[in-house]
Amino acid sequence: MRVFTGIDLGSTTTKAVMLDENGDILGRGITNSRSNYDLAAAIAKAEARTSARFVLLGRELATTEDAAALDRFLPRLQIELRRRQHLQRLEVLREICAEECQHPRVARIREELERRVDQIVSQLVAAEARPGPLAIITKEAKGSDFFRDRASSDYSRLAEKAADVEVGFDDLMSIFDKAIIRVENTELKEGFEELILQALLDLGSRFDETTLARYRAAVQRTLAIELIDGGVIGTGYGRQRLPFPKESIRSEILCHGLGAHHQFPNTRTVLDIGGQDTKAIQVDGVGIVTSFQMNDRCAAGCGRYLGYIADEMNLGLHELGPIALQSERTVKISSTCTVFAGAELRDHLSSGQRQEDILAGLHRAIILRAMSLLARSGGIDDEFTFTGGVANNPAAVKALRQLVQENYGDRVLNISPNSIYTGALGAALFCRRAAEDRAAA
Amino acid sequence: MDNVDKEPSMLKQKEMIGAHFDRLAEAPAQGKKVVYTFVPGNLTELLLSFDVLPVYPEINALQSAMRKRSGDFISEAERIGHSEDVCTYVKCDIGMKRSGNIGPTGKPIPKPDLLLLSYTGCFTFLKWFELLREEYDCPVVLLHTPYQADGEITPSMREYMVRQIRSEVIPALEKLTGRAYDEDRLRECLELSRQAEDDMVHVLESAQNRPSPIDAYFGGVFYIGPMFTAFRGTKAAVDYYAMLKQEVDARIARGEGPITPDGPMGPEKYRLVVEGPPNWTHFREFWRMFSEEGAVVVASTYTKVGGVFDFGFRHDPNDPLGTLADYCMGCYTNRSLPQRVEMLASYAKKFSADGILVNSVKSCNSFSAGQLVILREVEKRTGIAGGFIETDLVDARYFSAANVKNRIESYLQMIEQKRSGKTEEVRA
Amino acid sequence: MVDAKQTVTEIVARADALYHDLEFGAVKRWKETHPGGKVIGCLPTYAPRELAHAAGMLPVYLRGAGDQVEIIRGDAYFQSYICQLPRGMIELALSGRLDSFDGFLFPAICDVIRNLSGIWQLHFPDKLARYLDIPQNFDVEVGGRFYAEELRRLLTDFEQLSGQKVSDDALRHSIGVYNTHRRVIQNLMDLRSEKPWLVPADETYLVLRAGDVLPVEEHIEMIKQYLQSVVELERPMRDHSRVVVSGAFCEQPPLGLIRTLERAGCYIVWDDMTISARFIAGDVSTSGDPCVALARAFIEQGVESASVYSCKKKKGSELCETVRKAGAQGVIFAAPSFCDPALLDQPMLQTALDQESIPWTAFKYAENLGQFQVIREQAGTFSDSIRLWGA
Structure with a gap:
């Protein structure tokens, strides 16, 4: 089977989308962007392949199983696979931590440091080692899926306990911080096939023999499908750094336009608020961009701005929206300048304004900036699609809805649960179209 | 260079x-x-x-x-x-x-x-x-x-x-x-100006050819140099423009495109009209963002800041002070917004442009205030695609290469798509 | 005494209502009582309102949208490095708030206002949008002659708009009315520098701003009444420093900022915030050709400003003189962000002040600034330092 991949190398995350020959979405993958863009692209692509295998497995299983059975089996298998990957990475982490402990900087406490770091990693491994009850796993899955995020919060929690006067918390964390970058840049030894077979084994006890046999057969049939690379197209902030030929790179503006069109075919206006920039895009009936505007060099009004605010308020990025939603009285924020944001924030806090009201004001301020870009690009036409990381923020969406209503009247506002993949989807669509054109030529 | x-x-x-x-x-x-x-x-x-x-x-x-x-x-x-x-x-x-x-x-x-x-x-x-x-x-x-x-x-x-x-x-x-x-001496100088102006206009108008033998923005900056500064009214300027005219005519005869700091430009893919001054801190890098994509600027307004000569004005030795007055008042930034819109729209048509791009510089309110309106008006009148980038004249802090490149590429790809017949109108 | 207090309260309340009314109810009411009357919106700073007045029109100074209107459409017209006022103007226009205006005048004070006139021409072609060049040559026979011609051309446009031919006598009469206006304003300014505790900065500001929209005759009465009543009040004199505020001649600081300065301990004894009502010092001649008289007055009695080329040998000497005359102890430079004229002027003015050992401090604002804490601290510290350790 020929597959077409689009990769969106964003400033914070790298996304991949894989399409089949019919243009249906087979798989999606996401990973942290990092200094090594090639690797981020490779990992996102591998993740997309893995998720594509699951889609294919679902198709295979659908020939023999009913929907309820599919729902019982597939998610579990996926989680088991992830757990396996996690364990592998933890082992890599253990090795690299041990190496980092050899650094002369920590020579004074080397042995003790080695021992404690190893102990912490062992505890992490133990926690992952046995398959947990499904409920816990799904709860976990709601948090970040990235190895770095999960390992780092668990590690630091354990390091706090393990630290004392002899080996301090900072010593323990410095080893981790050095090691994690190398871990992320290490490709796993075992591939998808080994992992999925192991995962199947792990789940073995939960199903009867005949069911398991059918599942195993479906897995085998899926593994037998060859995924032939029909091409890759890269887009996004870091696209210039992708090791792709020029014709395999598309501007993210075009990709977002086409991706949004694919998600919602009646889309005429697209707003994308990502980490680094905000884009207002107008597309025609087939998803071709007719005009666009982007923010200037100033980060005001981008996702990055919310990051500053979260840091300033000592909150997690994902907490901002829900807190802001509780506001009943939006505070007027005049500056969306990141440089002044901190000062203005402290000013409001010290004058006794409530946190949620200030946050509601900040979200409104960001959306106001987006409104002016939208107006510059030609306004908001029906239907209107909102994409990018900030589209997942409920307070931003609320402010947007309100301002659109006030200024443009009724507009259908589309937000895809997969909006973060819009750019990668557009790239994959371009990839498939290019293959069609080649075939036609 | x-x-x-x-x-x-x-x-x-x-x-x-x-x-x-x-x-x-x-x-x-x-x-x-x-x-x-x-x-x-x-x-x-x-x-x-x-x-x-x-x-x-x-x-x-x-x-x-x-x-x-x-x-x-x-x-x-x-x-x-x-x-x-x-x-x-x-x-x-x-x-x-x-x-x-x-x-x-x-x-x-x-x-x-x-x-x-x-x-x-x-x-x-x-x-x-x-x-x-x-x-x-x-x-x-x-x-x-x-x-x-x-x-x-x-x-x-x-x-x-x-x-x-x-x-x-x-x-x-x-x-x-x-x-x-x-x-009398002033009249002599004005006569020399007039001669050089004729040749300079010929050079700027040469961009009507396909491929254009010149880049009328990045290259244009060099072509206007002597005319806008210490040499207008000298024999040296007359000689320079005569020489330049010859070179450009030879390039037209050979069917050649412009010469960039990196050598002759590749095939011409996009023809643009540009409004606004260039960025000087990253001048070559900026130019390269266009030339590498096959984008040539066929007309620009920046090359009119020291005088607008392509709508017929020439220094007139017969009215020395009056002609100086007319020259000053005719300079590009001394023209009203409706006049600027008119000029850009006429360039788009005359030079068969694929798009009009605004480089909005932070420093220059005279150019920049109102450019978004100018852009919209020109788009409306000509139907060609508008693009907008933001830089500065000489402050590198306001030149974000990644941001500018992103916008230029997106803009050119947008033009390409519109042209390649994949748009709604063509498909319908 | 009670009466005086009440009069002041009423006047200030009325001025405050006019200031906050961006729907321009006063303009609509004027049009109702003057059927067929035309209203001309004037951008800062140099509107020769005498011409509009003589043509039976109501000239109204416009200063953006202040801090009350959320800018949504206006931002789409300007890059982030352009000041706030033109965004407010666009917002007002596109939201229909300027529908009752029949024409607009854009005096030559900077490139942004200049180009705003072009935006108006492109966007609102059915309304008069007139840019008015002011002379930067100060020879009456050269710049004066040109400016008189420009004024005549403007008068012709006004005549056409109002459908009313303006005689020289009518224009001379209008000049006379505005001379009175300038005089009563000067009286108020004098009182401010003599007894600033009697006329707080925010009150004075509101009373003067009322003149942006009121017919001049009404405004003259308002100021007169205010002056009469306010001197009868027993308002305590505080241990404040005395400062001059410079740089705010176009885009205005929010009212909250003006209050903040005075609450931080600075009596504002002179400012250029309302300079557009008094850019000519003294009377304009009411004899001879009235356009020539206005031009001559602009050239010979014009007040120093960042928007006018300074032909004096020493830049800032006029500011130093103002400081001395007003008995101020220091200067606060308050300029709008991205205001090229005001901000480019500052280093020269500051040098001049330094040479005369006049202390100064500086900050930037925008008309929609919402936070004054930093400025409060800065102004407070400045005030303390010049009071306690000043010359």
């Missing part, structure tokens, strides 16, 4: 400019008088008729940026109290003066004996020369060019200009040089 494919005209221009800076450096020793003035609405012919040497502070600023010195100069100006918000040409110039006033060729630029403030199309010029007046102990003479707010030059505006030249500028120059105003 380095050693890639230098054409004779390029070398000649470099020689001319080098010689000018040499003359400037030697001026104090030679007893020559030096006048600082601005490019838009400059009275170069009149200055030459008095045998004084002009210095153009904007040119110094942009040269500093191309030599990567502007950052230090701007910091110096901000250190002595200038706001981050204001025009970076001014700050660069003030900073350069405070740092020894060394010109682009490494030789010192002499102090002015007279500041001729030609206030044309840019309010900041007034402030700039007030600031320079504080720096130097020398007389100032102001030439106020009224704005073409209603898209025309009224008799009263013209009379005001001529009166100022006659009763203020000329007496100031007479006093400075100790010689009388020589109208």
Whole structure:
């Protein structure tokens, strides 16, 4: 089977989308962007392949199983696979931590440091080692899926306990911080096939023999499908750094336009608020961009701005929206300048304004900036699609809805649960179209 | 530009400019008088008729940026109290003066004996020369060019200009040089201007060819150099433009495109009209963002800041002061927004452009305020695709290469898509 | 005494209502009582309102949208490095708030206002949008002659708009009315520098701003009444410093900022915030050709400003003189962000002050600034330092 991949190398995350020959979405993958863009692209692509295998497995299983059975089996298998990957990475982490402990900087406490770091990693491994009850796993899955995020919060929690006067918390964390970058840049030894077979084994006890046999057969049939690379197209902030030929790179503006069109075919206006920039895009009936505007060099009004605010308020990025939603009285924020944001924030806090009201004001301020870009690009036409990381923020969406209503009247506002993949989807669509054109030529 | 494919005209221009800076450096020793003035609405012919040497502070600023010195100069100006918000040409110039006033060729630029403030199309010029007046102990003479707010030059505006030249500028120059105003000499200079202007217009119009033999923005900056500065009204300029015209005609005959700093440009894929000045701190990199994509600029408004000659105006030796007045008032930034829209729309048509791109510079309100409206109007009138990028003249802090490249690429790909017949209209 | 207090309260309340009314109810009411009357909106700073007045029109100074209107459409017209006022103007226009205006005048004070006139021409072609060049040559025979011609041309446009021919006598009469206006304003300014505790900065500001929209005759009465009543009040004199505020001649600081300065301990004894009502010092001649008289007055009695080329040898000497005359102890430079004229002027003015050992401090604002804490601290510290350790 020929597959077409689009990769969106964003400033914070790298996304991949894989399409089949019919243009249906087979798989999606996401990973942290990092200094090594090639690797981020490779990992996102591998993740997309893995998720594509699951889609294919679902198709295979659908020939023999009913929907309820599919729902019982597939998610579990996926989680088991992830757990396996996690364990592998933890082992890599253990090795690299041990190496980092050899650094002369920590020579004074080397042995003790080695021992404690190893102990912490062992505890992490133990926690992952046995398959947990499904409920816990799904709860976990709601948090970040990235190895770095999960390992780092668990590690630091354990390091706090393990630290004392002899080996301090900072010593323990410095080893981790050095090691994690190398871990992320290490490709796993075992591939998808080994992992999925192991995962199947792990789940073995939960199903009867005949069911398991059918599942195993479906897995085998899926593994037998060859995924032939029909091409890759890269887009996004870091696209210039992708090791792709020029014709395999598309501007993210075009990709977002086409991706949004694919998600919602009646889309005429697209707003994308990502980490680094905000884009207002107008597309025609087939998803071709007719005009666009982007923010200037100033980060005001981008996702990055919310990051500053979260840091300033000592909150997690994902907490901002829900807190802001509780506001009943939006505070007027005049500056969306990141440089002044901190000062203005402290000013409001010290004058006794409530946190949620200030946050509601900040979200409104960001959306106001987006409104002016939208107006510059030609306004908001029906239907209107909102994409990018900030589209997942409920307070931003609320402010947007309100301002659109006030200024443009009724507009259908589309937000895809997969909006973060819009750019990668557009790239994959371009990839498939290019293959069609080649075939036609 | 380095050693890639230098054409004779390029070398000649470099020689001319080098010689000018040499003359400037030697001026104090030679007893020559030096006048600082601005490019838009400059009275170069009149200055030459008095045998004084002009210095153009904007040119110094942009040269500093191309030599990567502007950052230090701007910091110096901000250190002595200038706001981050204001025009970076001014700050660069003030900073350069405070740092020894060394010109682009490494030789010192002499102090002015007279500041001729030609206030044309840019309010900041007034402030700039007030600031320079504080720096130097020398007389100032102001030439106020009224704005073409209603898209025309009224008799009263013209009379005001001529009166100022006659009763203020000329007496100031007479006093400075100790010689009388020589109208015949001025007429000779104006005749030489006219000749060179004919050839320069021919060069700029050559971009109507496919492929265009010139880039009328990045390359255009070099072509306007002598005309907008110390050489208009000289035999050297006449020779330079004749030579340039020949080269361009030869390129047309050979079906060749423009020459970029990286060598001859590849196949022409996009034809653009550009509004707004270029960025000078990353000039080559900026140009490359276009040339690598096969985008050639076929017409630009920046190459009209020192005079609009392609709608028929020529310096007229028969009406020396009146023609100077008309020249000043006709400069691009002295034109109303409706006039600018008209001009851009006519370029789009005349040069068969695929798009109109605005490079909006942070420093220049005269250019930038209203550009978004201009862009929308031109799009509406011509139906061609508009694009918008933001940089600065000489402050590298306002040039985000990734952001600019992203916008240019997206813009060109958008044009490509529209053209490739994948759009709604074509598919329907 | 009670009466005086009440009068002041009423006047200030009325001025405050006019200031906050961006729907321009006063303009609509004027049109109702003057059927067929035309209203001309004037941008800062140099509107020769005498001409509009003589043509039976109501000239109204416009200063953006202040801090009350959320800018949504206006931002789409301007890049982030352009000041706030033009965004407010666009917002007002596109939201229909300027529908009752029949024409607009854009005096030559900077490139942004200049180009705003072009935006108006492109966007609102059915309304008069007139840019008015002001002379930067100060020879009456050169710049004066040109400006008189420009004024005549403007008068012709006004005549056409109002359908009313303006005689020289009518214009001379209008000049006379505005001379009275300038005089009563000067009286108020004098009182401010003599007894600033009697006329707080925010009150004075509101009373003067009322003149942006009121017919001049009404405004003259308002100021007169205010002056009469306010001197009868027993308002305590505080241990404040006395400062001049400079740089705010176009885009206005929010009212909250003006209050903040005075609450931080600075009596504002002179400012250029309302300079557009008094850019000519003293009377304009009411004899001879009235356009020539106005031009001559502009050239010979014009007040120093960042928007006018300074032909004086020493830049800032006029500011130093103002400081002395007003008995101020220091200068606060308050300029709008991205205001090229005001900000480029500052280093020269500051040098001049330094040479005369006059202390100064500086900050930037925007008309929609919402936070004054930093400025409060800065102004407070400045005030303390010049009071306690000043010359």
